[in-house]
Amino acid sequence: MKIAVIGTGYVGLVTGTCFADSGNNVTCIDINEKKIEGLKQGEIPIYEPGLAELVEHNAEAGRLVFTTNTAEGVKDADVVYLAVGTPQGDDGSADLSAMWSVVKAIAPHIREDAVVVTKSTVPVGTNAKIFGMLKELTGRECDVASNPEFLKEGAAIEDFMKPDRVVVGVRRPEVADVLQQLYQPFLRTEKPFISMSPESAEMTKYVANALLATKISFINEMANLCEKMGGDINDVRRGIGHDSRIGFAFLFPGVGYGGSCFPKDVRALTAMSADHGCEPTMLRAVDEVNERQKSVFNDKLEEHFGGNLKGKTIGIWGLAFKPRTDDIREAPALVLINWLLEKGATVKAHDPEAIENVEAELGDKITYCDRRMEAIEGVDALVIMTDWKDYHSPDFAEMYQLMKSPVVFDGRNLYEPERMKRRGYKYYSIGRPMVQ
Template identity: 50%
Template sequence: MNITMIGTGYVGLVTGACLAEFGHRVTCMDLDLGKIERLKNGEIPIYEPGLDVLVAKNVKDKRLRFSSDMADCVPSAQAVFVAVGTPSSRRGDGYADLTYIYAAAKDIAKHLTDYTVVVDKSTVPVGTARQVQRIIREENPEADFDVASNPEFLREGAAINDFMRPDRVVVGTDSAKAREIMREVYNPLFLLSTPFVFTGLESAELIKYAANAFLAMKISFINEMATLCEEVDADVVDLAKGVGLDGRIGSKFLHPGPGYGGSCFPKDTLALLRIAQEHGVTARSVEAAVEINSAQKARMVKKIRDALGGNEAGKTIAALGLAFKPETDDLRESPPLSILPPLAEKGAIIRAHDPQAMKEAKKLYPNFIYVENAYEACDGADVVVLFTEWNQYRALDLADLKAKMKGSIFVDLRNVYSPKQITDAGFTYYGLGRK
């Protein structure tokens, strides 16, 4: 099958490469000429483990190519996926900005010839697929097409595995013909007995938001429990295990941290709230999750400040991890970049390391000191703060780390280490919800 992917960002590039691996002929299209040229030259613009190998393999096998011209790739496609950005509106009201979605719909309409399924892959509010349908019909009344909603559920750092072995595939469409095309797109997953949810357009759009909001609520819940554990002398690790073993609840996302971040949870929870409000519905649990997450980041500022005796001026903070999670270079809404700047504004010196995210971080915060490894970050530091649980931070030589520091404070915001490990190494320990 010929497939066109509009947008070569995180979702578009991963999805395009994986569909090519399924055996389809895929063209990834983007209006950014520089990005397309880099991709043609073998340069991957994002960090995702294994993506470079997958792209190179399918380019070599002539199943994957790149283009900046819709006329070159839309007319021959049986399915055109739209995977462009839907950031929060610049107005700051939480609504998703659908400018790129609607612009893509207009451009696609001009080049439709034979029957085509136009697939919304981007995360979009309820009703967007209907609007895309309307726009295409207005732009090209003679077009033979259907619209489908096929939300992505890709975790950064594990996206290829998530695509190849998904928990489920959700497809929303009103058309039996479009449903058959989508079955053909995902035929390898049918052969693996992957669960499929075929539903209407609105249900598919809402499933994505509801799933992300539920996970955000789970994170906010365990962060609140961690705070309560600190007050009553309980241990949140034991609490999470005891709760997570309940089959109705499960252990995933019951790990306290400095707050959720990334490209999905922050904007999707806000967008869901706006959708609810627009339809006169309350979503109190989601509102609470958003408020708790914001408060958690502020609480982490206070935790670090308190660990330093209440005054960070002139103190050096070794920051381990800048990305919002391991195995990605994504800094969008990353907790460290909400927590460190207020400390720097009050006079703290930031020595930072991250295995992948420092290049982008330097553009945002050039006044931070960026170093080559965790041990160099700790040179002369008063406190070391573990923000992101990269594998290379999980087995640090704590004695060597402490020897390089001026102080002896270890703030573990991911509970990677046990309190005993840290105190046995001579540190004063600060974790989340731990004795």
């Protein structure tokens, strides 16, 4: 098929590249000229394992092209994917201004039989509004489908190529048939293709992310309670996770979730609920717990340093909101760093991929280190904020020699408290008793 994907952000670029890799001819469109020129030169604007190689392969094969010309890009397309940003507005709801601009831009140029598909995460009812806009602008009823994405940053290629399921929202079964044909190469392991109404598909995306976020906030709240009551959240997690009704996914305690999806989508669903007269009690609590969790080490750091962090040097391992990405949106590490700076501390930081993005935001307020061990030289404490594999098995003896004080605040529970004590460290973690 001939496919146009409007928006070359995280979702659009992965979607277009993976469809090209299955043999389709894909045109990726963006108004950002610098980004498009970079993509033509093989420069990938985001870090996602495997993406650069796939873009290069399919571009060389002629199946994947990039342009800023919307009219030219969509005029021959069988399917037009809308993958533009829907950032959080001041009231927590999704800002759809970019979506409306794109709909107006494509209306004069799409074929009569083209299928327009929303890939962006949008409020329930957006599909219907696009349908109405296109009818007004073109004078005909256009097929508009919803196809929410369920990609995990750091594993997006794998998720797209081997999805747990594909969800589409359509008004006509013939449109579902077109999309099922498009996704067929990725559904050979008998994974379900689920067709429903556009409103249900839009809701499915929000409910999925809100439920995953709920699991994270729940286990974090229980971890904090374990600390107060002498329990070990890792033991509790194992005790509940083997229950087939519960499982282990997203039940890892830590310093809170971040990224472009969970915070934004929980707040957007909260706003939608309130707008429709449904009090979003649980959704509000999920967000509040998460915001508190990002500061879970504040009191511990102050207590450890006797209430005075001024002049202390703190090393940070991990800046991205999760491993295998350079995304720092809503990252817990940034919350911690800003707090440390307010307290007068000096910060040295390492991350395998996210340093450039943090430097663009914080400038020279902190010291950026290319090597993990460089970030702990002479520090009064190390705080681990991201679960990169780089941090799982360091040379603890070398660390001990490099650090001014052997103190570790582990926001991802990477190490065992007893072993850290034997190595000579003072070790703080999440939801586990401190070994004195």
